Amino acid sequence: MQVQPAQPRPWNLVGYLDARHHELDAPTTREAVDFFQHAPENTAVSFQLARQTRSAGWQRTIGKLEKMVLPAAVVAVGAAAFTLGLPALVTAGLAVEAIGTGAMAWLDGNKRLQSVQRNEAFHQEPAWKGVKAFDLETQQAAGPTHLPAVEKTEKPFNQFLLDKMQAYPSQYSAVLVSGHGDGYRKVAGQKLEEVAETLAANRRQTGKKVDLVVLEACKMGNLEGLAKLAEGARLAVVSEDAIWDVGLPWKPILEKMDAGVDPEQLGRAIVATSGGIEHRGEVKIPQMALVDLEKLAGVCESVEKLAGRLQDEIDGGNKEKVRAAFASTRHFPKAPQPRMQGLLGLGERLYNKVKRDIFYPDLGDLGGFLDGLDREFSSQQMRQTVAEVRQGLQSAVVSNQVHPSYQGQAHGLSLRMPSPIHFKDYYGKRTGLKAWGQVIDSMRPWRARFGSAMLEGIKSVYDRLRSAD
Numbered sequence: 001m002q003v004q005p006a007q008p009r010p011w012n013l014v015g016y017l018d019a020r021h022h023e024l025d026a027p028t029t030r031e032a033v034d035f036f037q038h039a040p041e042n043t044a045v046s047f048q049l050a051r052q053t054r055s056a057g058w059q060r061t062i063g064k065l066e067k068m069v070l071p072a073a074v075v076a077v078g079a080a081a082f083t084l085g086l087p088a089l090v091t092a093g094l095a096v097e098a099i100g101t102g103a104m105a106w107l108d109g110n111k112r113l114q115s116v117q118r119n120e121a122f123h124q125e126p127a128w129k130g131v132k133a134f135d136l137e138t139q140q141a142a143g144p145t146h147l148p149a150v151e152k153t154e155k156p157f158n159q160f161l162l163d164k165m166q167a168y169p170s171q172y173s174a175v176l177v178s179g180h181g182d183g184y185r186k187v188a189g190q191k192l193e194e195v196a197e198t199l200a201a202n203r204r205q206t207g208k209k210v211d212l213v214v215l216e217a218c219k220m221g222n223l224e225g226l227a228k229l230a231e232g233a234r235l236a237v238v239s240e241d242a243i244w245d246v247g248l249p250w251k252p253i254l255e256k257m258d259a260g261v262d263p264e265q266l267g268r269a270i271v272a273t274s275g276g277i278e279h280r281g282e283v284k285i286p287q288m289a290l291v292d293l294e295k296l297a298g299v300c301e302s303v304e305k306l307a308g309r310l311q312d313e314i315d316g317g318n319k320e321k322v323r324a325a326f327a328s329t330r331h332f333p334k335a336p337q338p339r340m341q342g343l344l345g346l347g348e349r350l351y352n353k354v355k356r357d358i359f360y361p362d363l364g365d366l367g368g369f370l371d372g373l374d375r376e377f378s379s380q381q382m383r384q385t386v387a388e389v390r391q392g393l394q395s396a397v398v399s400n401q402v403h404p405s406y407q408g409q410a411h412g413l414s415l416r417m418p419s420p421i422h423f424k425d426y427y428g429k430r431t432g433l434k435a436w437g438q439v440i441d442s443m444r445p446w447r448a449r450f451g452s453a454m455l456e457g458i459k460s461v462y463d464r465l466r467s468a469d
Contacts, residue, residue: 010260012170015047016157018179018188025053027245028178029147030122032134036141036148038251040258044168046135047176048153048160050189053127128152133160137168157190158198162205172263174212175199175233178247181217183363183414184225184431188217192225193430199232209234211263213293214270218242219332221289222363223413224431227300230293235263235398237270239288240365240414241332241406246284249273264290268399275401283403289412290399299392300433302385303366303415307435309385313377314442323443325372326417329364330409362419366393367411418443 019028032049039045124145130152142148153160165173177195179188186192203209210233220226221240229236248270256269267290275288310322366389373386397412416427418440428434 009042009044009168009170011042011172011174011257011266012044012165012168013046013174013176013254013257014161014164015045015176015178016160016188017047017049017176020050020052020189021180022053023245024179025051026122027247029125031178031247031250032147033123033125033141033145034250035134035254036136036139037144038254039136039141040254042260043254043257044137044164044170045254046133046137046160046164046168048131048133048157049147050131051127052129135164158201161198161202165202165206171260172211172266173208174214174257174263174266175210176214176216178216181215181220181243183219183222184228184416187215187220187225192228196228196232199229201232203232211235212237212267214248215239216243216248219363219414221287221291221412221414223296223299223303223366223415224433226291226293226413227296227431230296233293235267236291236293237267237288238291239285240363240410240412241286244279244282244284246277246279248285249277264398271399271401276403276406278403283405286406287400287402287410287412289397289401291412292396292398295392295396299389299396299413302389302392304433304435306385306389307433307439309382310439311435311442313382314439318377319443321376322373322439325369325376326364326443328372328375329368329417330406331362331364331417332410332414362417363414364417365410366413366415368409369415369417371408416440 017028017032019025019032029049029051032047035045035047124143125147131154132147132150133153133155134147134150139148139150155163161175177188177190181187184192187195199210199213213229213233213236215236215238217239219240219242221238226236226238252273253266253270256266261269271288271290274285276283277285313319314322370386370390370393373382377383377386393411393413400410400412402410416431416433416436427440428437431437
């Protein structure tokens with residue numbers, strides 16, 4: 001008896017879900033459970049789920065200890081000042097530092113305790129650490145609140161993706177990557193270069209690009225980052241800003257897949273059902289866009305041309321006009337509002353701003369920046385260069401939906417903006433946008449440039465010493 005090859009399905013969805021941070025475990029694990037609850041008939045769905053979850057009792061203990069840091073720190077400072085007879089100014093400085101540190105520990109402890117409550121409300125999956133692989137074709141749901149029992153896997157996602165693409169032939173393919181996002185730097189705990197290579201390797205093995213990549217992570221609607229994915233994928237659904245814990249509405253998405261819609265139709269549907277979504281009065285996904293990855297190389301080229309024009313303006317004495325255009329641009333993410341009041345709230349606000357400026361790339365809306373340049377410059381040459389970038393942007397962004405509060409401020413793609421901690425050579429090497437890196441380096445205060453130059457000089461000496469060995 002001759003075995004017939006498997007009939008192609010409309011869609012094959014392969015995912016990597018990173019739930020290793022305690023804030024992500026509840027919604028991401030619940031999302032994995034929901035895949036089984038809404039298992040489609042004609043769509044192959046398989047995914048890896050990474051967790052690093054301890055027991056609820058352990059999490060509660062750590063959370064309570066963290067919340068005790070604040071009063072303990074205040075008492076310690078008071079005791080030290082009284083015992084050692086410290087000057088008032090020193091005591092005040094220590095008090096501010098202690099309160100700030102304690103407030104952040106209190107906040108993290110509170111978040112940890114909330115995560116435990118959400119885990120219990122969202123799902124009943126036992127705590128475990130590692131990566132497990134799930135396949136809706138071969139596994140059955142263990143129940144409405146937890147996943148089937150499977151062994152942990154050591155298989156890397158790139159091999160898992162290739163295996164599933166070969167196991168389930170389909171007309172269209174999609175890859176989901178879910179977790180924390182950091183623009184062109186990383187997503188779901190992986191460098192974006194690694195994700196790009198995974199997609200490119202899949203193309204080399206299968207001869208086909210992935211039709212649609214869904215990056216369910218914050219700040220991934222970033223030109224520099226998405227341009228890296230074009231070798232292995234055609235379209236991407238992304239957000240310039242945050243995607244909060246509600247996540248994407250996967251039940252209607254899977255229903256669309258089962259109906260056999262094409263990649264652009266599916267991408268548009270995801271944008272339409274998630275962009276600007278609110279939950280209990282809070283905006284959870286301020287903006288969502290469908291981007292044509294194959295057109296981003298042209299956008300990058302036009303941005304580099306614009307960078308040359310801007311550098312001429314900066315060198316010619318129009319630096320403040322360029323600065324004004326940057327200042328008028330919507331930046332992502334905005335520092336979150338403090339949860340505490342009074343002095344603690346002031347400390348939390350400062351911490352949030354420092355955290356955003358230091359640990360996150362300062363990304364700004366490309367379309368908004370172009371609008372700012374049009375307001376600041378009237379020369380025909382600048383207007384023409386800006387128009388070329390805008391034309392490329394509009395062509396690359398297939399669909400874009402925003403919350404009303406973001407209207408006119410989020411056009412679908414972000415770009416790196418000036419920041420005190422930007423390193424020119426690191427950015428240029430990682431993104432290829434060397435001229436743009438020079439522009440944002442030129443816009444930094446001299447103190448930041450001096451500090452960066454010192455660190456870059458130290459790194460250069462270190463590299464030379466290594467090469468001499």
